[in-house]
Amino acid sequence: MAKINFGGVEESVITREEFPLSKAAEILKDETIAVIGYGVQGPGQAMNLRDNGFNVIVGQRKNSKTWDKAVADGWVPGKTLFEIEEACEKGTIIQYLLSDAGQIALWPTVKKHLTPGKALYFSHGFGITYKEKTGIVPPADVDVILVAPKGSGTSLRRMFVAGRGLNSSYAVFQDATGKAKDRVIALGIGVGSGYLFETDFKREVFSDLTGERGTLMGAIQGIFAAQYQVLREHGHTPSEAFNETIEELTQSLMPLVAENGMDWMYANCSTTAQRGALDWWKPFRDATLPVFEKLYSEVANGNEAQRSIDCNSKPDYREGLEKELKELRESEMWQAGAVVRQLRPENNK
Numbered sequence: 001m002a003k004i005n006f007g008g009v010e011e012s013v014i015t016r017e018e019f020p021l022s023k024a025a026e027i028l029k030d031e032t033i034a035v036i037g038y039g040v041q042g043p044g045q046a047m048n049l050r051d052n053g054f055n056v057i058v059g060q061r062k063n064s065k066t067w068d069k070a071v072a073d074g075w076v077p078g079k080t081l082f083e084i085e086e087a088c089e090k091g092t093i094i095q096y097l098l099s100d101a102g103q104i105a106l107w108p109t110v111k112k113h114l115t116p117g118k119a120l121y122f123s124h125g126f127g128i129t130y131k132e133k134t135g136i137v138p139p140a141d142v143d144v145i146l147v148a149p150k151g152s153g154t155s156l157r158r159m160f161v162a163g164r165g166l167n168s169s170y171a172v173f174q175d176a177t178g179k180a181k182d183r184v185i186a187l188g189i190g191v192g193s194g195y196l197f198e199t200d201f202k203r204e205v206f207s208d209l210t211g212e213r214g215t216l217m218g219a220i221q222g223i224f225a226a227q228y229q230v231l232r233e234h235g236h237t238p239s240e241a242f243n244e245t246i247e248e249l250t251q252s253l254m255p256l257v258a259e260n261g262m263d264w265m266y267a268n269c270s271t272t273a274q275r276g277a278l279d280w281w282k283p284f285r286d287a288t289l290p291v292f293e294k295l296y297s298e299v300a301n302g303n304e305a306q307r308s309i310d311c312n313s314k315p316d317y318r319e320g321l322e323k324e325l326k327e328l329r330e331s332e333m334w335q336a337g338a339v340v341r342q343l344r345p346e347n348n349k
């Protein structure tokens with residue numbers, strides 16, 4: 001395990017150099033990895049494991065769109081694709097990749113097949129950390145482990161195919177066999193992680209829920225909407241407002257941040273822009289800090305988990321989500337965005 005200094009704090013990290021795929025293959029050579037659920041993470045992790053040469057099967061509800069998607073992705077009914085219960089029975093490692101609410105509903109089925117020595121794998125600390133709400137309490141004689149890719153399952157797959165790797169965190173909650181750590185790291189490498197950093201189930205779920213509600217998804221849409229509104233109210237056109245709020249960020253500036261950090265992106269803008277950005281980032285930080293504090297406390301006290309369970313356990317939760325996504329899609333800002341995307345020369349041949 002490499003010790004790496006992150007801005008003055010030393011952390012343990014597993015790299016592909018010290019833990020190559022051949023080592024992962026040796027550790028998992030006698031295992032059957034059952035990936036349960038074929039939504040977003042399921043396909044990414046299952047296909048990466050398969051392409052890396054592991055023995056993988058998929059468990060998914062028959063007569064569902066995602067069953068058909070699994071077939072289209074090359075999983076063969078009766079050979080590598082099964083009903084959820086049958087896959088749980090066959091798997092020695094059960095990768096529990098149903099939605100977090102779906103995991104509650106299917107828990108009695110999965111638990112039945114957690115015989116001694118098996119491993120139960122999550123990609124989120126949710127089910128275990130909020131066990132009073134989820135009822136997910138694994139038997140003592142199985143390993144309970146986590147690999148949480150830090151990004152969408154879609155990116156996990158795309159980056160793997162492109163020869164890159166998304167970073168993941170990993171954790172061991174319960175080591176019943178003495179092999180849990182080897183198993184979890186081997187699986188983390190197997191699903192295509194670029195490198196793995198250590199966490200525990202609680203820290204994973206608290207940081208993940210905060211991140212996706214905050215800068216990764218919730219806060220960013222909020223700040224986009226606020227700036228777009230101000231520009232529009234002051235007479236700017238939709239194309240100008242969209243370009244100045246989002247298109248320039250995703251197409252020009254964020255790739256520079258990803259490549260070499262914020263100061264480097266700033267350094268590649270005008271001194272006028274640098275002066276303004278250096279003056280204004282602190283007021284934005286100060287304005288949003290109380291919202292982030294409130295968000296973290298709602299995550300830590302379990303309210304966010306409860307809300308997610310309540311909403312996503314409804315039989316018509318998909319329809320409700322689709323309605324809210326449609327509202328976003330049909331807002332003037334994102335309608336302008338659709339037109340701007342079409343005008344990118346690469347989309348407009």
Ligand SMILES: NC(=O)c1ccc[n+]([C@@H]2O[C@H](COP(=O)([O-])OP(=O)(O)OC[C@H]3O[C@@H](n4cnc5c(N)ncnc54)[C@H](O)[C@@H]3O)[C@@H](O)[C@H]2O)c1
Pocket residue numbers: 037038039040041042060061064066096097098099100101102103105106123124126148149150151152153154
């Ligand atoms: N989406 C991501 O990219 C991502 C990233 C990191 C971690 N995670 C975690 O990975 C896990 C899986 O997330 P996801 O986004 O891939 O899930 P998802 O919402 O796409 O759902 C996965 C599957 O669960 C099935 N499902 C839902 N409820 C069910 C029920 N009651 N019975 C049977 N099947 C049911 C769906 O049909 C789908 O095939 C979660 O713990 C999530 O927090 C997801």
Ligand SMILES: CC(C)(O)[C@@H](O)C(=O)O
Pocket residue numbers: 149150151152153208212216
């Ligand atoms: C992709 C994310 C946002 O990182 C993940 O946490 C999720 O829940 O989908």
Ligand SMILES: [Mg+2]
Pocket residue numbers: 124208209212
């Ligand atoms: Mg998440």
Ligand SMILES: [Mg+2]
Pocket residue numbers: 149150151208211212
């Ligand atoms: Mg996440």
